[in-house]
Amino acid sequence: MSGPSEPVTQVIDAAGAWVVRRLASVERRLREIPAAAGDPVAEWAGSTIAAGGKRLRPLLVLLAAGESAPEDGVVRAAVAVELVHAATLVHDDVLDAADLRRGRPTVWSTAGREAAIVTGDHLFARAFSELAANDRIEDVAVLSRASSALAEGELLQRADAWNAKVGEERYLHRCELKTARLFEAACELGELQAGRPPSLGGFGRRIGLAFQLLDDVLDVSGPAERTGKHRGTDLLDGTVTLPFILAGLEVDLRGVRTPEQAEALCDAIAATGALEESRRRAHAMVAEAKDLLPADLEPRQRDALLLVADGVVERYA
Amino acid sequence: MSGPSEPVTQVIDAAGAWVVRRLASVERRLREIPAAAGDPVAEWAGSTIAAGGKRLRPLLVLLAAGESAPEDGVVRAAVAVELVHAATLVHDDVLDAADLRRGRPTVWSTAGREAAIVTGDHLFARAFSELAANDRIEDVAVLSRASSALAEGELLQRADAWNAKVGEERYLHRCELKTARLFEAACELGELQAGRPPSLGGFGRRIGLAFQLLDDVLDVSGPAERTGKHRGTDLLDGTVTLPFILAGLEVDLRGVRTPEQAEALCDAIAATGALEESRRRAHAMVAEAKDLLPADLEPRQRDALLLVADGVVERYA
Numbered sequence: 001m002s003g004p005s006e007p008v009t010q011v012i013d014a015a016g017a018w019v020v021r022r023l024a025s026v027e028r029r030l031r032e033i034p035a036a037a038g039d040p041v042a043e044w045a046g047s048t049i050a051a052g053g054k055r056l057r058p059l060l061v062l063l064a065a066g067e068s069a070p071e072d073g074v075v076r077a078a079v080a081v082e083l084v085h086a087a088t089l090v091h092d093d094v095l096d097a098a099d100l101r102r103g104r105p106t107v108w109s110t111a112g113r114e115a116a117i118v119t120g121d122h123l124f125a126r127a128f129s130e131l132a133a134n135d136r137i138e139d140v141a142v143l144s145r146a147s148s149a150l151a152e153g154e155l156l157q158r159a160d161a162w163n164a165k166v167g168e169e170r171y172l173h174r175c176e177l178k179t180a181r182l183f184e185a186a187c188e189l190g191e192l193q194a195g196r197p198p199s200l201g202g203f204g205r206r207i208g209l210a211f212q213l214l215d216d217v218l219d220v221s222g223p224a225e226r227t228g229k230h231r232g233t234d235l236l237d238g239t240v241t242l243p244f245i246l247a248g249l250e251v252d253l254r255g256v257r258t259p260e261q262a263e264a265l266c267d268a269i270a271a272t273g274a275l276e277e278s279r280r281r282a283h284a285m286v287a288e289a290k291d292l293l294p295a296d297l298e299p300r301q302r303d304a305l306l307l308v309a310d311g312v313v314e315r316y317a
Numbered sequence: 318m319s320g321p322s323e324p325v326t327q328v329i330d331a332a333g334a335w336v337v338r339r340l341a342s343v344e345r346r347l348r349e350i351p352a353a354a355g356d357p358v359a360e361w362a363g364s365t366i367a368a369g370g371k372r373l374r375p376l377l378v379l380l381a382a383g384e385s386a387p388e389d390g391v392v393r394a395a396v397a398v399e400l401v402h403a404a405t406l407v408h409d410d411v412l413d414a415a416d417l418r419r420g421r422p423t424v425w426s427t428a429g430r431e432a433a434i435v436t437g438d439h440l441f442a443r444a445f446s447e448l449a450a451n452d453r454i455e456d457v458a459v460l461s462r463a464s465s466a467l468a469e470g471e472l473l474q475r476a477d478a479w480n481a482k483v484g485e486e487r488y489l490h491r492c493e494l495k496t497a498r499l500f501e502a503a504c505e506l507g508e509l510q511a512g513r514p515p516s517l518g519g520f521g522r523r524i525g526l527a528f529q530l531l532d533d534v535l536d537v538s539g540p541a542e543r544t545g546k547h548r549g550t551d552l553l554d555g556t557v558t559l560p561f562i563l564a565g566l567e568v569d570l571r572g573v574r575t576p577e578q579a580e581a582l583c584d585a586i587a588a589t590g591a592l593e594e595s596r597r598r599a600h601a602m603v604a605e606a607k608d609l610l611p612a613d614l615e616p617r618q619r620d621a622l623l624l625v626a627d628g629v630v631e632r633y634a
Contacts (some may be wrong), residue, residue, distance in 0.1 A: 041472050088438075091438060113411075114412045118468050121404075121464070121467070121471070125461050125464035127461075132457040135454045136454065137449055140457045143445075145446055148439055148442040154435045156355070159356075159357050
């Protein structure tokens with residue numbers, strides 16, 4: 001598993017110590033929220049959130065808002081985005097019947113399907129309660145739109161499973177719904193807290209797309225010790241990703257049933273050069289994202305956002 | 318299954334034709350929303366909403382708002398409440414592995430668990446998008462609070478399953494979370510649209526509690542042709558309800574494994590008089606709800622709300 005520490009450290013150096021303080025406030029609030037629920041919700045929701053991750057979406061909210069935006073509102077927006085993300089992960093773990101996430105047992109594996117479905121619902125509702133305290137309806141509009149897109153993206157992925165005819169366009173559309181829209185929302189929510197009209201959505205969206213593409217590359221390239229999973233788990237689930245599409249192999253995914261077969265398919269994909277091509281496209285999206293940063297951004301804010309963009313690439317380097 | 322038509326007709330007579338028009342607008346919007354999503358979401362979300370039901374929660378929103386509240390906002394609030402309700406039902410069907418709801422196949426049974434989880438998430442997100450268009454953050458605060466409570470109530474139900482030590486207080490707390498809070502939210506959302514400070518929440522909450530109590534009585538009393546289910550399905554699921562609690566039988570629910578055993582337990586509960594006592598309590602709550610109606614309500618609005626309260630009781634008469 002790749003740690004967040006290096007890029008985050010660089011971002012903090014670039015942006016300033018206020019980012020550290022606000023990230024700490026986000027973390028504190030993310031612990032308070034499940035604790036305020038009755039048991040057993042508190043335990044399940046808490047373990048989901050504690051499992052953590054890179055807090056990349058909250059970081060985008062903070063940086064898009066900038067130092068001068070009021071802390072309370074920014075922190076709530078960052079927390080809300082992360083809660084939606086966490087809700088999605090709990091439900092994903094049910095869909096994928098995943099035992100582990102980031103090396104920890106999932107709610108699904110420890111408490112069962114029912115607990116996981118309802119824990120996700122709870123986290124989702126809490127995201128909107130948190131955001132409502134900001135007293136700005138645009139915040140809710142932005143986050144609910146992104147949440148609808150997330151669910152549609154998940155549905156599209158399930159609907160397209162095992163379908164080798166899924167092309168690049170449909171794949172990118174799915175990534176946009178499933179991943180990029182929440183990155184876009186994170187940036188826009190940050191800007192709204194600063195009282196600026198959203199201008200960083202396009203940046204966030206491309207970063208999110210690149211993030212998903214590189215994640216899909218990693219599933220094929222491995223190494224497994226980075227991902228904590230066998231190579232080719234997406235393919236075993238019938239999920240058609242860009243490396244598979246670009247490889248152009250005549251393979252029926254339904255015939256890929258064992259981890260060994262999946263690894264062999266990963267090798268075959270890698271041999272076509274499809275991984276390099278996929279990475280190249282992700283890097284191009286990151287470059288596009290950087291170009292989209294408005295010229296009038298405060299220099300330190302700009303530097304920090306550029307570092308986040310680079311961090312998405314480096315995470316998979 | 319009990320139809321909504323009679324009480325609704327009476328309510329309409331009492332309140333006026335505007336209620337019919339607004340209910341029709343709610344219905345139209347409830348069809349538009351899933352249709353706007355891409356396939357297959359459109360199909361699954363649409364079938365869930367089309368399965369209908371009594372639209373009791375939207376009716377409460379309309380009546381609590383009154384005729385003079387602006388139609389667009391009221392309809393959106395009513396739609397949002399029903400979408401949250403529908404989202405919960407889709408997820409419930411997964412939890413209960415239910416093949417039918419209101420006589421129609423569930424998303425779970427036709428499209429599978431994955432589709433049902435994500436369809437619920439989608440409906441939930443759409444509820445908040447719909448409400449955000451009302452441009453009033455209090456709306457979001459009210460609905461998200463109720464949604465958190467719903468999820469907590471569901472979790473409590475799962476956590477307490479098979480636990481014969483669940484007493485009346487804990488049962489009522491669960492009903493409050495699982496059912497009453499959304500009724501309360503429906504009333505408050507209606508009032509917010511009228512620009513009035515919420516005063517009908519207590520009424521809504523008690524109506525919701527009575528509704529849940531009577532639903533739980535019906536599971537024990539039957540007849541099955543009213544519910545579309547065998548008697549005692551709650552007991553078979555390990556769900557401890559008021560009739561079981563009040564009956565005070567020394568029965569381990571884990572030993573109740575077949576529909577026949579469940580029916581026998583229902584007969585034993587009925588023989589103790591616990592059904593009458595449960596009904597009596599529900600009726601007392603409805604009476605309390607009526608007493609809580611503010612004296613300064615417009616008379617037609619008051620009459621209509623009283624009829625809804627009676628309708629909850631009559632539905633189970």
